[in-house]
Each structure stands twice: as structure tokens, then as C-alpha cells.
Amino acid sequence: MTVFFPQHTASSFDRAPKLPCVDDLVASFRPTEPLICLRPATLVAAAEDFVAAFPGQTMYAVKCNPDPIVLRALWDGGVRHFDCASIAEVELIRGMFPNAGIYFMHPIKARPAIADAYRLHDVRCFVFDSAVELEKILGETGDAGDLDLVVRLALPPLGAVSDLSAKFGAPHDEAVALLRAARPHALRLGVSFHVGSQCLDPLAWRRAIALAGAAIAEAGVAVDVLDIGGGFPVPYPGMEPPPLGAFMAEIDAGVEALNLPMRPHLWAEPGRALVAAGVSVVVQVQGRRGNALYINDGVFGSLSDAGPPGFRYPVRLMRPTEASLQNFACWGPTCDSNDFMRGPFVLPGDAHDGDWVEIGQLGAYSTALRTRFNGFDRARVVEVRDGKIAGTE
Secondary structure (H helix, E strand, O other), rough: EEEOOOOOOOOHHHHHOOOOOOOOHHHHHOOOEEEEEOOOOHHHHHHHHHHHHHOOEEEHHHOOOOOOHHHHHHHHOOOEEEEEEHHHHHHHHHHOOOOOEEOOOOOOOHHHHHEEEHHOOOOOOEEEHEEEEEHHHHHHOOOOOEEEEEEEEEOOOOOEEOOOOOOEOOOOHHHHHHHHHHHHHEEEEEEEEOHHHHOOOHHHHHHHHHHHHHHHHHOOOOOOOEEEEOOOOOOOOOOOOHHHHHHHHHHHHHHHHHOOOOOEEEEEOOOHHHHHHHHEEEEEEEEEEOEEEOOOOOOOOOHHHHHHOOOOEEEOOOOOOOOOOEEEEEEOOOOOOOOEEEEEEEEOOOOOOEEEEEEEOOOOHHHHHHHHHHHHOOOOOEOOOOOOOOOOO
16 A cells, blocks of 8 residues: 555644645545545544543454554554454554553464463463463463453354354353363453444443353352453444443443442453544545446455445545435446445435545444455555544534
8 A cells, every 4th residue: 555644753633734634635636546544633532532431441452453543543542452363463562552551352362372472572461262272371371470361251142233252252151160260370360252343232231241240250259350342333324323421331330230349340342433433435436337336446445344244334425516315336346246335325316437435434344354356455545634524423
């Protein structure tokens, strides 16, 4: 990717007024490749809001968007802890933020990754969901006495748009046994779970906390940390979540209902909630067939969630028009017929070849999932001063 503007050294918020706006960039460069627009001020504000609202430790899920400009903006917004799922993510964060808290939250890790994280990068927190993984962690760290060990609890489906209950997590009885097995080796012992990505129901967290509490009670050991995971939702067209405060209220009520001898430290792993609104992509229409637009980005690029997952996004045609709105589907630029996004993308009915369209709410799992398939990976990255695109409030 080509970066028009260098990574900043001052705070993102302070720099924002000096950055260009999206419309001026398109008018100047008339891009024929996708233009990825990063909004540092929006990212800073989202981080500040979440950190202020959550009554515990906020750990950004790096996998959601590992762009260094994004990470720097979140740091400027008060995020000091990072949920990493690979040794590459650990290395990235430690290289950027020498004093950051890093947490290896993937439940199944390569042995060298555990050893390198512990010995080279000062990582002391590891998640596991099996006795084999606990043995790996203890073996590769020399059964160190300074470990935070966190048991990942399996959950039933709780209504998230992207359910994550199938791949990871120990069932109740196994979680109980793992808590008992890990307690003698842990400086701090924790329980974690994940309700699923883009979970619209605040009650999902209360139900999950109750299940975690049942495992803690049966294990009969002191638990220091309750990690409530991520999944906090953001608005998309046709998908309006409750306000963040509603989720925090249910989390607080759920923890209080556990009636534990000591209230555990709370951790959260937000990803989408911090970065979704901070990125958009400007695409160019390269053809039209009926109500289908052929654009120069797609499911193999920044728009993977617009494919089979069926996410809708706020969009705007970047020229004046008085045409009435209509629903469009979009085809991406590759020769693969799976490169299709049913939308609907609601745009003026006179959209045509050569038009530019800005697609918003793309900070989460978009640029991070871009591929080089068919050679269509020539997107340019810019920082802009614009706020959220309309429709994401």
C-alpha cells in the first residue's frame, strides 16, 4: 500500500485539523484504486469513550485492525493494554509501545510463541482452554511464579451476529478442573469468555457472567480476574444497538449478582467498538448493469463482511445529484463470482461509471483481511480530518 502521509508523532487529536478531508483528496488525486481513509480523531474519541465507560481494564483486540496509525490513535485515546493472538502481534505492540500491557489471549498457541512472548517480550498473561495448553504454558515458561493464567470458558450461542462459541472454550466441568489445576501456578487466576462478535443484546453479558460465576463457585478457588471479552456492537444500516451504557449496566449487575467474596478485576477485549467508525474506503464505480455496480474493491479486499456475512454499510455518492435513492448490489473487481455484495447499498439512482462512492464503518476486520487475490491490492492509505460518515451515529 502507498501511504500519502507519514505516521504522525504528535497526538492524533492535535493533528486532525491539519489533515486533508476526503472530498479534497478525491478531487485532487481522482483515485482509480481504493482509497482507505483513516480518521485519527474518531479513533481517539472512541477509545476515550470506552475507557471511561468500562469499570475495569480495556484491552484492544489487535486482530481487529493492526494498522500502526490506528494503534497510535487508540494509545492517544487512553488504551494501554492489548489483546494479542499471535507472536507477530506481540512483537508489533512491544515494538510500538515498550510499556504496554500485552496479553496472549489465543487459547491454543505454538510452544515457541509462548516461550518468545514470555522471555523476549515480557508477556505474563496467557489464556488456555485445555490441560494440554496449560502444560505447554507452564513448560515453556519454566513454571514461573509470575504468570496470569486465564481459563477460556465455552458459551452457548447468545445471539451475536458472528457466533464464536464453536472453536474455543472449555465446557463447564473442564473449566472447573482447569481452574483448580491452574490455581497453584498462577500469580493471578482468571476466567474469560466471548459472547460473539457484534452482539446486540446487553443481557448476553449477564448470562455469560452467570455461567462464569457457576464455574468459579464449583471450582472453589479464588479467582482474581473476570475477562468479559469483546463483541461490543456498533451501528450499521438496519442494525442499531443499544447505547454503550446499557451494556455496562448489565455487566455491573451481572458481577454484583455473583456475590463473590472478593470482586474480581474486570477486563474487556473490545475491537470493533473502538475502530469501526474510524475507517472508510473510497471506491470507484467501473461499470453498471441494472441495479448492480461494479466497483474496484470487494470481498477479497476491504469488504469481506459485505460478502457472505451480509453486513450493510453507510455509503455516499461523492458528487451532487438530485436523483432519488435506490438499492444497489455490488460486484468487486476480481474475476471470482463470489466477489459479490448484496447490500443493499443505498445510493442515488443515477450512479454510473467513473463515480466515486465512500463506504463507511470499515475500521473493523476490513483492511486487516485484505488479500492480494487477482492483483487487486493497490489500495492507498491516507489520514483525514473528517468525522464519522453519516449513518454511523
